[in-house]
Amino acid sequence: MRPLTKLALAGLLAMASSALAAGGDPQRGAQLAMQGDGSGAPCLACHGADGAGNDAAGFPRLAGLDADYLAKQMLDYNAGKRVSPIMQPNIDNFDEQQLRDLAAYYASLPAPASAAPANVSDAQLALGRKLATEGDWDTYIPPCSSCHGPGNRGVGHSFPALAGQHPSYIRAQLQAWQNNQRNNDPNQLMTAIAERLTAQQIDAVAAYLGSLSATAE
Amino acid sequence: MNLTRTIPLVAGLLMTAGTTLAEPEVPVNLPEFKPGQYVHQAPTVEDLMADESIHPELKKVILKGRDMFMNTQQFRGKYVFNDLNCKSCHMGEGRMNWSGPIWPAATTLPDFRGKNQHVNSLEERIAGCFSFSMNGKPPEYGSDDMLALVAYHRWLAKGAPVYEKNIGGRGFSHLGKDKPELDYQRGKAVYEANCAICHGEDGQGKTVDGQVVFPPLWGDHSYNWGAGMTRIFTAASFIKNNMPLGKPGSLTDEEAWQVANYINSQERPQDPRYTGDVKETREKYLNFHKYTNYGTVVNGKLLGDHDNTGDKPFLKPEVLRPRTFD
Numbered sequence: 001m002r003p004l005t006k007l008a009l010a011g012l013l014a015m016a017s018s019a020l021a022a023g024g025d026p027q028r029g030a031q032l033a034m035q036g037d038g039s040g041a042p043c044l045a046c047h048g049a050d051g052a053g054n055d056a057a058g059f060p061r062l063a064g065l066d067a068d069y070l071a072k073q074m075l076d077y078n079a080g081k082r083v084s085p086i087m088q089p090n091i092d093n094f095d096e097q098q099l100r101d102l103a104a105y106y107a108s109l110p111a112p113a114s115a116a117p118a119n120v121s122d123a124q125l126a127l128g129r130k131l132a133t134e135g136d137w138d139t140y141i142p143p144c145s146s147c148h149g150p151g152n153r154g155v156g157h158s159f160p161a162l163a164g165q166h167p168s169y170i171r172a173q174l175q176a177w178q179n180n181q182r183n184n185d186p187n188q189l190m191t192a193i194a195e196r197l198t199a200q201q202i203d204a205v206a207a208y209l210g211s212l213s214a215t216a217e
Numbered sequence: 218m219n220l221t222r223t224i225p226l227v228a229g230l231l232m233t234a235g236t237t238l239a240e241p242e243v244p245v246n247l248p249e250f251k252p253g254q255y256v257h258q259a260p261t262v263e264d265l266m267a268d269e270s271i272h273p274e275l276k277k278v279i280l281k282g283r284d285m286f287m288n289t290q291q292f293r294g295k296y297v298f299n300d301l302n303c304k305s306c307h308m309g310e311g312r313m314n315w316s317g318p319i320w321p322a323a324t325t326l327p328d329f330r331g332k333n334q335h336v337n338s339l340e341e342r343i344a345g346c347f348s349f350s351m352n353g354k355p356p357e358y359g360s361d362d363m364l365a366l367v368a369y370h371r372w373l374a375k376g377a378p379v380y381e382k383n384i385g386g387r388g389f390s391h392l393g394k395d396k397p398e399l400d401y402q403r404g405k406a407v408y409e410a411n412c413a414i415c416h417g418e419d420g421q422g423k424t425v426d427g428q429v430v431f432p433p434l435w436g437d438h439s440y441n442w443g444a445g446m447t448r449i450f451t452a453a454s455f456i457k458n459n460m461p462l463g464k465p466g467s468l469t470d471e472e473a474w475q476v477a478n479y480i481n482s483q484e485r486p487q488d489p490r491y492t493g494d495v496k497e498t499r500e501k502y503l504n505f506h507k508y509t510n511y512g513t514v515v516n517g518k519l520l521g522d523h524d525n526t527g528d529k530p531f532l533k534p535e536v537l538r539p540r541t542f543d
Contacts, residue, residue, distance in 0.1 A: 137309030138261075140245045142462055147415070150428040158414055180242070186414050192243035192463040 024067060024097075029105025032098055040090035043102065051109045055166035055210070064111030064214060068157035070103035073184075082184040111214035112164060118211035120204070128208025131201055132162075141196050144205065147189065151216075152209055158186055164214030170206040246466025247315050247458060250385035257384070259312035259320055259373045275368065282369025285362065286311055286319075289351065290429060296362075298529035299352040299486070300422060300429045300438040306350065306446065308459055312373060314386025315458040315465070320374035321387050323367075332445075332505055335540040339367055344536050349444040352486050352527050354534045389454035396450070397471050401516060404479025407472045411461055420483060435483035437527040442520075443488035448508035452477035482515045486527035489537060495521045 036042035043062075047053050051063030062070060074091055076082035078099070091099065118125050130136070132152055135143035144152050147159045154161030162170065176182035177194035185191055197205070250256050260268075262283070265276060285292070287310065289302040303319075304310065311319035322342050330337045332345070343366050344355035356362035409418065415431040416422050422433040433439040445451050457473035458465050468476070488511065492498045498521075499512030506512060511521040526532055 135309070137313055140463065140465070142308075145430075146462060147430070149425045149430045151426075153426075155423055155425050155430050187411060187461060187464075188243050189414075189461065189463060192241075195241050195243065196245075 024071065024100035024102070024104030026101070026105040026108040028098075029101035029103070032094070032102050033105055037091055037093035037098075039093055043090075043106075046086070047106075050112070051106050052112045053166055053169070055168050058166070058168040058172055060169040061112065061165055061214070062106040063109035065107060065160055066154060066157055067100075067103045067107035069154075069160045070106055071100050072157070074099040074103065076184045082182060111161070113213065113215055118167070118207040120207040124200075124204045125208055125211070127201065128204035128206070131197075131205045132208050136201070139196055141193055141201075144209070152212060153214065161214060162209040163212035165209060167206040167210035170209055171202055174202045174206070243464055243467065248386075248390050254383050254385035255378060255381050256314070256386065257318070257320060257374075257377045259318065260375055261312075265372065271372075278365050278368045279372045282365035282367070283310065285366055286369055292353075292362075294528075295354070296347055296356055297351045297353040298527060299433075299440065300424070301351055301432050301440065302429070303346070303351075305432045306455065311369075315388075315390050317389055317455070318373075318386060319370050320377060321384050323370040323374040324377045324379050325382055325384075333537075333539070336542075339370060341536075343367070343370070344534075348489055348534050348537055350440045350446060352439075352441045352444075352529050354529075354531075355536055358536065389451060390458055392450060392453050392457060392470050392473065396453075396474050399449070399475060399478040401479060401482055404475035404477070404482070407468070407476040408479050411468065411472075412476065415462070420480065434480050435485050437486060437525070439485050441486040441488060441527070442509070442511045443490055443505075447481050447485070447511060448505070449474065449477050449481055449510070450508055452481055478510070482510050482520070484520065484523070484525075486529065487521065487523065487525055487532060489533040491521075491532060495519065 033043040033047075036045075044051075046057065046059045047062050048059075051061065053059040053061040073082060074087075074094070075096065077084060077087045078092055078094070094102070118128075120128075131141065132144045135141050135146070144162060147155065148162050149155035149159065152162040154163075173182060174194045174197060177185070177191050178197070183191060262280075265271065265279060271279075286303040286307075289297050289304075290300070306317055307313075307319055308316040311317075322339055326339045326342055327336050329335065330342070337345075340358050340363055343363065344358070347353045347355035356366070408420075412434075416434050417431070419436075420434040421436055421438070422429065422431040424430065440446050446455065453470075453473040453476075456477055457468060457470060461467065488498060488502075490498060490502055492501060495512045499506045513520060
């Protein structure tokens with residue numbers, strides 16, 4: 001085999017394996033996001049054409065989140081492991097490959113560059129910053145960043161980006177963990193922390209995280 | 218539905234709701250303090266800022282020490298040659314009981330220390346952490362950086378009685394002498410079920426944007442064979458009362474022992490006290506290594522039989538030296 005052919009073959013193999021690793025096709029995902037699953041609203045009706053979501057309505061940003069994280073959430077909806085009366089009927093006709101395509105599509109979209117300024121007092125924002133970056137160890141609350149990473153921009157497939165996520169969504173999810181309405185976290189790592197938070201701490205940390213840039217320091 | 222059936226059902230639901238509120242799904246299960254123990258409430262940064270009796274210049278130095286403690290990686294390649302920060306093992310800013318709170322070092326030293334068989338100062342104790350746990354080279358005794366760390370320790374001890382040794386929550390607690398029969402495969406199973414999600418199947422942790430999020434537990438970028446954490450009981454106690462993060466006390470003692478043995482059955486950088494022969498080194502420091510797997514054969518391999526010092530370009534920092542008062 002000539003070196004050049006060998007190189008081209010290696011390139012093709014590398015491309016194929018990276019597509020396999022992601023497990024989804026963003027192009028097909030883009031189509032599905034517009035079409036929907038045939039029995040409900042298409043994704044972009046709520047999450048927006050740019051995947052930015054909507055704070056007032058509590059629809060999360062999806063753009064730029066980890067593909068495997070997004071896929072797991074949708075698979076969990078369809079398996080009844082995560083419950084949402086809005087999400088479930090809108091994706092229950094998608095098969096696993098289609099969900100992975102959608103996840104790959106949203107992961108490929110650029111995260112919105114700037115977040116809305118927090119609509120809370122300076123004191124609340126300071127409390128949120130402390131919880132997110134230093135925690136409150138006297139009540140055994142480690143900082144969000146100890147798992148969600150630098151700038152709370154997410155780590156790997158299991159710890160999603162929180163920076164620039166909508167405060168209404170973060171608040172609702174923390175409350176859902178407290179009320180045992182959400183429990184699809186690995187090893188109850190989020191349940192443990194969420195149930196120790198006060199209502200005031202939830203408001204503060206949601207506002208602070210929402211005010212962070214999703215992309216850079 | 219008739220009323221006689223409804224009432225117990227409603228009562229049952231109320232009780233269930235009540236139980237949920239009273240008992241968290243993931244409780245913080247930490248050991249009890251023993252009667253007569255001194256239990257310290259270490260001050261917070263907010264306390265420091267509000268304390269007008271502390272000179273602003275001292276506040277600055279204490280905060281510098283705290284910053285060194287929380288982000289020790291800023292000294293990567295100078296004092297630290299692995300991926301750890303002080304707070305990786307002393308969680309919660311070094312203030313937390315059962316998480317190796319650091320303030321007792323300020324109230325109980327100078328004292329004789331079994332590890333190096335002489336009387337140690339606070340600076341020397343801190344130097345020990347850098348030499349072993351951080352696989353590094355400690356800040357010079359008397360240097361600005363060392364003073365900042367000392368100031369942070371001393372301030373955290375504020376109000377604690379000097380030379381009081383009966384301290385609640387000191388160290389990581391001790392799971393006792395009755396360890397179960399240790400089995401590599403059982404430890405591996407505990408690891409994969411509870412630890413791998415953060416620290417990785419390969420134990421190498423996770424770094425994002427150049428910052429260590431989950432520290433490596435073995436290999437070139439973790440603590441070396443001379444670190445206290447290589448002792449199975451120390452690691453088991455740390456794990457039992459601190460891991461998985463946010464879930465202290467969630468593993469059984471048996472699980473903590475097994476996973477501690479699994480983690481400490483992996484290779485890591487050489488003990489700085491290495492004589493050039495692992496078996497000889499083990500024998501020479503047997504008061505320490507009788508609790509480790511160093512110099513023993515695990516899965517057909519003699520652990521610690523190598524010259525690898527990780528990213529550190531030398532074996533032993535100069536400050537590790539005996540003291541005598543003869």
